Every structure is written in structure tokens, then in C-alpha cells.
Amino acid sequence: MELAFFEAALTLYFAAAVVSIMELFKGTKTTSRIMMGLTILGFAFHTANIIVRYVNAGHIPIAGLHGASSFFCWCIILLFLFLEYRYSIGLLGSFIMPMVLVLMLSSAVLPRKIEQLSPVLQSYWFGIHTVLAFTGDAAFALAFGVGIMYLLQEHFVKSKHLGGLFHRLPSLQTLDEINYRLITIGWPLLTLAIITGVIWAESAWGTYWRWDPKEVWSLITWFIYAAVLHVRLIAGWRGRRAAILSIVGFCAVLFTFFGVNLIMKSIHSFI
Amino acid sequence: MKILVQGVNHRSASVDIRERLAFNGEKLEEGLFGLRKLPDIREVALLSTCNRVELYACVSNLPAAADSIKNFLAEFHGIKRTEFERSLYNLSDAEAVRHIFRVSSSLDSMVLGEPQILGQIKDCFDFALNKKTTGVLLNKLMKKAISTAKRVRTETRIAENAVSISFAAVELAKKIFTNLAGKSFMLLGAGEMAELAARHLLNNGISGVTVVNRTYDRGCELACEFNGRPVRFEDFLTELVHADIIICSTGAPSYVLNRDQMQKVMKERKQKPVFIIDISVPRNIDPEINKIDNVYLYDVDNLQDVVDTNVQGRRAEAEKAEAIISEEVDKFLRWMSALDSVPTIVALRQKAEEIRQEEIGKFLGRFPDMDESTVKAVDYLASAIINKLLHPPTVALKDDSEDRDELIATIKKLYGINGEED
Structure with a gap:
């Protein structure tokens, strides 16, 4: 059941990603509606999959890279749907759905077994800490997509190549503002995730901070986004530089997420 | 009944001829009534804009009507026929319908896809409708001309993307700033094109205009006109910090703003984006400025390139529009030719109805004490057979x-209908 839901979601996201890329080249209202329809349907199946896994595991189903990456996608799509509903930013899907597809595919190839949490980790802190971290990261993922859109549009305006994409992409100001807003959502969530993580570590392992690679990389990520906000407020770094920083920041997020688990040894290996 | 279009436009005639043939103000009504009174003309409408003077008519005899219209124009405007005859186009039937549809869809306009012509066509037909110089045919044609134009507008991109420099500037501004409302704007120097662009920006809700000019008095005048604030040329760098959009067209022989100065300005305004349009020749703003983050500099050639690309885009769309128009012309001609058979159908029905009433009358005369329900039944039977x-x-x-023409003749002969049409 759970598997069927996941496959259905993956297939629909795949279709949505294909349509979203087509939209980049020749977009109409119909293509964007089809893309949104596929995404919403896929999201419904995805939600069902997560609920089934939740019931089976008895906790948020993010132990193991498969579950973690799948849940991460779910958060991204949730936020994406919210943004579309609230601002309806043209072409955002074309930059988000392919990324979601890659993450979902990586989730699909990773082992799907629901890992049992070791007894020391079983506490309500697990739910709070992970949900905070994932939603924060989802906001950064969207900021990354919007940042790329900004750089593209900025390139068009600067170089005076005003083709079809220029007309269909949102204005620079809109993109910059949304990028900023996403980071102001993501950064406090990440801050809280780190704080709750520290508290949880103390209750589970007896130490607040162990300089574990995952902890270190989370901290690096945190500093990057703190810098984005800081230089924006102090020196007015906006536009291109802010967009580049949000892209760099997301690379750090991805490394914290996957890189640490795959390359380094971490006590955080359950996700 | 035939459709006839006669007229001159910006391609066929010089402005001099167009002016002399124009129906301005009261002349429009006078001309319309004068044309309506010509012997072969059944319906007529007149369009007179700065780029064209055209008349649309339904006529019973094409060559005769065309000739009398030319005479009328010559007499009405006091201009010799030979002077305008060569510039006048004379279209009929399918060509005439196609022409009207092309005009309303803005394919025949000087600026391809410009929106005003549709309104002008509407006004022209409304006026004729009010003055009762049109009838079934022209009214239908008018409706079709308008709906075709709307179809072209929604199904092609012919009206998209700016095709004038000042519109291109506004379009760009909207891709840099989401909303122009609340943005402040500086006019650096004066010039016709700069003023035009300024007016377009103001129409888009921009607020806070500052006008900088070497001669302070001229600056004051302009500022007054735009409801803005005059600033002395010496102070323009300090004012620059507050300007989001700058249009520059001073007559200076060299750069009035260089990269270092602009960099300082950007620092002071905390990197808020600036859109600079330099329409002066020679350029007044160092092109290097475009390399600064959040500064977007366009000169007159850049804007012209944008316009040229957009014009090409519209030309490509025009081909799609022509296909739509062909489709609509066919539909209209089919409707029109169906109109030919209408009088025959009416006559045929009338004849049958007469026969029915006559026979029912005879029948009632022969059987006077028939009860009402039987009479009704017989009446019904007769109608049913006829139908x-x-x-x-x-x-x-x-x-x-x-x-069909043959068929109409045959049916008339078979049923003994010989009434003339109309």
C-alpha cells in the first residue's frame, strides 16, 4: 500500500517535472494548469504514503535516507503549493519540480526499510527537532529555486536579451522579495532546530554538542544564511548577491543532508 | 446585394490627399447622409481616422455605385477625381470583407497590432447605426469585424510586447520593479523623447518626479507640467540617491555620470535597484555603469533593438492572424450567400400559406356546421401536409x-413564384 502510494506520487511528480520543463520553452496557461494538477495529485498520494509510514513506524517516518528525502520533498511541495496559492509566481514550478524529482528519485533508490529508532532517541524531541529542520530546509530549497530564477532574469535584463523567458519570468523585485522572505522563514526554523537538537542531545546522550560532522555542517549552513540576512540589513546586499548566497546556502544544506551521511561517519546516521 | 469598400490609407495615399478626403466633425454626418442618398447604395458606414478614410457600403450595382461614390467624394470635398482616383482602392465581395476584418484586427495599421483601430471601427459603425444608414448586412459585418478582431487578439500575440521606445521603457521598468506606484523618477535634461517616456511612466502610477535641467527656468517649467520638483544641475548627484528610474537626455557632449559616482550613489541608497534610460546622443552616461550590481542601463539603441525584436514578433503573429481572418471571411460569405435564398424561402412559404387558407375557407363554406374541434383538426392536417x-x-x-442560383430559379419556376427580391 505504502509502496504503491510512493510510486504513484513519484510517477506524477515525474510527469509534472516534464511538463514544467516544457513550460520553460513554450508556456501557456494550459501547461501550467496541467503541471499544477499533476503536482497536487502527486502530493495527495505522497501524503497518503507518509501517513501510512507514520502509522507503521509510530513516529515521523524520516529515519533512514529514503524516508528523510521523501519527507523533505513533501515539505518542499507543501511550501511550493502555498507560495503558488499566495503569490502565483510564473514559472516557479519549472525550477522546483525538477529539483523535487531528483530528490524523489534519490529517495526511491535508497533503502526503504523503516528504521527503528534506538531507544535512547525515542523522545518527543525527535518529532520537534526534525520537523523544524525539514521545514526550514524546504524554505531554503525554494529560495534556491527563486534565486536561480533571479539570476536568469537579471542576466536577461543586464545583457538586453529580452526573449520569451524574460516576458514570462516575474520581475526582479518580486523574485528578490520572495527570496528574502523565504530565508526569513527558513533561518529562524533552522535556529530552532539546532536549539532543540542541542537540548535533545543532552537528554539522549548527555552532552549538548559533540562537534559531529552533521552538527558542524548545520552550523555552517546556519552561518551562511545568517550572513545573507545580516549583509542585507546592514549593507543592503540584495538582488544578485543575495541570490548567489541563497544558492550557496542550499548547497550547504544538501551537503549536511546527504553528504555527511554518505562521506563522513556521523552519529546522526539515522537521517 | 454586394459589399463595396472604397478608401485611402497611409500606404495608398499621401497625407495631403488623406487630409482632403477626411470626414471630420460635422462633415461625417453630412457625408454619410449624402452617400446614403446615392441611387445604388443601400447601406453605408464611414471611417475617417488620421491614417485612413474608408467607406463600407452595400450596393445593388457595383460599377455604378463605385462611380457615383467617386463623383460624390470629388464634389463633397471639392477635389478633382483625377487627384485621388489613383490612390483610392476599390474592393468588393470577399476582398472587401477581408479588408474590413484586416483593418479591425489591426493588420492594416501603420503600427501592426495597435489597439486604437478597433475602437475607431466600433465608433464608426455605431455612428452609422444611430444615423440609420446601415441595415442587416452591414450590421452583421460590423459584429463580425469586431468579433474577428477580438479572436485575433486572444489567439495570437499580435498585440503583445511594446513597439515604441517609450512603451519598451515602461515594459522594462515593470520587469525590474514589480509595481511602478511609489517609485520615484528623475528626468535629467529635457527632450521630446524623454518627455514622452516620462508621460508614459507617469501614466503607470509613478510618483515623485524630480526634474534636473541646466537652465533652471526650463526645469521649473517642466517640473510644473509633470507636477514634480525642479532641482539644480549642480545638486543632481545628491538627488540621484532617491531616484529609482532616471531618464537622461541632456545635450552634454560627454558623460555626466561615471562609474565611480554611481557606485557611491548605490552604496548610499543601500543597493536599491536603479533603472537608467539614456536617450541622449552622444550618450551622457558611462556605459560601464551597467556593470554595477542592481543598476540597469539602457541607451537608445538598446531600446530600439527591443522594439525591433518585438516588431518582428508581431509580424510572425500576423501570419497566424491572417489564417483566422480567412476563416472568418469564409464564414461570413457563407452567411451572406444563404441570405440570397431567404426571399425565395419566404415567398414559397407565403404561397403555401395562401393556398392553405384559401382551401380551408372553401372547406368551411361547404360544411358550415362542422364543430370546432374538427375544424381545428383539419386545419392542423393542412399545416402538417404543407410543412x-x-x-x-x-x-x-x-x-x-x-x-444555388440555379436552384432558386428552378424553385421559382416550379412553384410559380415571380416576385422580385427585396
Whole structure:
């Protein structure tokens, strides 16, 4: 059941990603509606999959890279749907759905077994800490997509190549503002995730901070986004530089997420 | 009944001829009534804009009507026929319908896809409708011209993307700033093109205009006109910090703003984006400025390139529009030719109805004490037989076949109908 839901979601996201890329080249209202329809349907199946896994595991189903990456996608799509509903930013899907597809595919190839949490980790802190971290990261993922859109549009305006994409992409100001807003959502969530993580570590392992690679990389990520906000407020770094920083920041997020688990040894290996 | 279009436009005639043939103000009504009174003209409408003077008419005799219209124009405007005859186009039937649809869809306009012409066509037909110089045919044609234009507008991108420099500037501004409302704007120097662009920006809700000019008095004048604030040329760098959009067209022989100065300005305004349009020749703003983050500099050539690309885009769309128009012309001609058979159908029905009433009368005379329900039944029977019998010829007449004219003649002969049309 759970598997069927996941496959259905993956297939629909795949279709949505294909349509979203087509939209980049020749977009109409119909293509964007089809893309949104596929995404919403896929999201419904995805939600069902997560609920089934939740019931089976008895906790948020993010132990193991498969579950973690799948849940991460779910958060991204949730936020994406919210943004579309609230601002309806043209072409955002074309930059988000392919990324979601890659993450979902990586989730699909990773082992799907629901890992049992070791007894020391079983506490309500697990739910709070992970949900905070994932939603924060989802906001950064969207900021990354919007940042790329900004750089593209900025390139068009600067170089005076005003083709079809220029007309269909949102204005620079809109993109910059949304990028900023996403980071102001993501950064406090990440801050809280780190704080709750520290508290949880103390209750589970007896130490607040162990300089574990995952902890270190989370901290690096945190500093990057703190810098984005800081230089924006102090020196007015906006536009291109802010967009580049949000892209760099997301690379750090991805490394914290996957890189640490795959390359380094971490006590955080359950996700 | 034939459709006839006669007229001159910006391609066929010089402005001099167009001016002399124009129907301005009261002349429009006078001209319309004068034309309506010509012997061969049944319906007429007149369009007179700065780029064209055209008349649309339904006529019973094409060559005669065309000739009398030319005489009328010559007399009405006091201009010799030979002077305008060569510039005047004379279109009929399918060509005439196509022309009207092309005009309303803005394919015949000087600026391809410009929106005003549709309004002008509407006004022209409304006026004629009010003055009762149009009838079934022109009214239908008018509706079709408007709906075709709307179809072209929604199904092609002919009206998209700016095709003038000042519109291109506004379009760009909207891709840099989401909303122009609340943005402040500086006019650096004066010039016709700069003023035009400024006006377009102001129409888009921009607020806070500052006008900088070397001669302070001229600056004050302009500022007054735009409801803005004059600033002395010496102070313009400090004012620059507050400007989001700058249009520059001073007559200075060299750069008035260089990269270092602009960099300082950007620092002071905390990197808020600036859109600079330099329409002066020689350029007044160092092109290097475009390399600074959040500064977007366009000169007159850049804007012209944008316009040229957009014009090319519209030309490509025009081909799609022509296909739509061909489709609509066909539909209209089919409707029109169906109109030919209408009088025959009406006459046929009338004849049948007469026969029915006559026979029912005779019948009642012969059986006077028939009760009412039987009378009704007989009446019904008679109608039913007539309808059944007339159905196939009616369908055949309405059907769009090539030998319809022959068919009309045959049916008239068979049923003994010899009333003239109309």
C-alpha cells in the first residue's frame, strides 16, 4: 500500500517535472494548469504514503535516507503549493519540480526499510527537532529555486536579451522579495532546530554538542544564511548577491543532508 | 446585394490627399447622409481616422455605385477625381470583407497590432447605426469585424510586447520593479523623447518626479507640467540617491555620470535597484555603469533593438492572424450567400400559406356546421401536409451548394413564384 502510494506520487511528480520543463520553452496557461494538477495529485498520494509510514513506524517516518528525502520533498511541495496559492509566481514550478524529482528519485533508490529508532532517541524531541529542520530546509530549497530564477532574469535584463523567458519570468523585485522572505522563514526554523537538537542531545546522550560532522555542517549552513540576512540589513546586499548566497546556502544544506551521511561517519546516521 | 469598400490609407495615399478626403466633425454626418442618398447604395458606414478614410457600403450595382461614390467624394470635398482616383482602392465581395476584418484586427495599421483601430471601427459603425444608414448586412459585418478582431487578439500575440521606445521603457521598468506606484523618477535634461517616456511612466502610477535641467527656468517649467520638483544641475548627484528610474537626455557632449559616482550613489541608497534610460546622443552616461550590481542601463539603441525584436514578433503573429481572418471571411460569405435564398424561402412559404387558407375557407363554406374541434383538426392536417412538403426544398435552398442560383430559379419556376427580391 505504502509502496504503491510512493510510486504513484513519484510517477506524477515525474510527469509534472516534464511538463514544467516544457513550460520553460513554450508556456501557456494550459501547461501550467496541467503541471499544477499533476503536482497536487502527486502530493495527495505522497501524503497518503507518509501517513501510512507514520502509522507503521509510530513516529515521523524520516529515519533512514529514503524516508528523510521523501519527507523533505513533501515539505518542499507543501511550501511550493502555498507560495503558488499566495503569490502565483510564473514559472516557479519549472525550477522546483525538477529539483523535487531528483530528490524523489534519490529517495526511491535508497533503502526503504523503516528504521527503528534506538531507544535512547525515542523522545518527543525527535518529532520537534526534525520537523523544524525539514521545514526550514524546504524554505531554503525554494529560495534556491527563486534565486536561480533571479539570476536568469537579471542576466536577461543586464545583457538586453529580452526573449520569451524574460516576458514570462516575474520581475526582479518580486523574485528578490520572495527570496528574502523565504530565508526569513527558513533561518529562524533552522535556529530552532539546532536549539532543540542541542537540548535533545543532552537528554539522549548527555552532552549538548559533540562537534559531529552533521552538527558542524548545520552550523555552517546556519552561518551562511545568517550572513545573507545580516549583509542585507546592514549593507543592503540584495538582488544578485543575495541570490548567489541563497544558492550557496542550499548547497550547504544538501551537503549536511546527504553528504555527511554518505562521506563522513556521523552519529546522526539515522537521517 | 454586394459589399463595396472604397478608401485611402497611409500606404495608398499621401497625407495631403488623406487630409482632403477626411470626414471630420460635422462633415461625417453630412457625408454619410449624402452617400446614403446615392441611387445604388443601400447601406453605408464611414471611417475617417488620421491614417485612413474608408467607406463600407452595400450596393445593388457595383460599377455604378463605385462611380457615383467617386463623383460624390470629388464634389463633397471639392477635389478633382483625377487627384485621388489613383490612390483610392476599390474592393468588393470577399476582398472587401477581408479588408474590413484586416483593418479591425489591426493588420492594416501603420503600427501592426495597435489597439486604437478597433475602437475607431466600433465608433464608426455605431455612428452609422444611430444615423440609420446601415441595415442587416452591414450590421452583421460590423459584429463580425469586431468579433474577428477580438479572436485575433486572444489567439495570437499580435498585440503583445511594446513597439515604441517609450512603451519598451515602461515594459522594462515593470520587469525590474514589480509595481511602478511609489517609485520615484528623475528626468535629467529635457527632450521630446524623454518627455514622452516620462508621460508614459507617469501614466503607470509613478510618483515623485524630480526634474534636473541646466537652465533652471526650463526645469521649473517642466517640473510644473509633470507636477514634480525642479532641482539644480549642480545638486543632481545628491538627488540621484532617491531616484529609482532616471531618464537622461541632456545635450552634454560627454558623460555626466561615471562609474565611480554611481557606485557611491548605490552604496548610499543601500543597493536599491536603479533603472537608467539614456536617450541622449552622444550618450551622457558611462556605459560601464551597467556593470554595477542592481543598476540597469539602457541607451537608445538598446531600446530600439527591443522594439525591433518585438516588431518582428508581431509580424510572425500576423501570419497566424491572417489564417483566422480567412476563416472568418469564409464564414461570413457563407452567411451572406444563404441570405440570397431567404426571399425565395419566404415567398414559397407565403404561397403555401395562401393556398392553405384559401382551401380551408372553401372547406368551411361547404360544411358550415362542422364543430370546432374538427375544424381545428383539419386545419392542423393542412399545416402538417404543407410543412412536410416544403421541408426538403427549404433545406435545399438553405444548403450551401454551388448551384444555388440555379436552384432558386428552378424553385421559382416550379412553384410559380415571380416576385422580385427585396
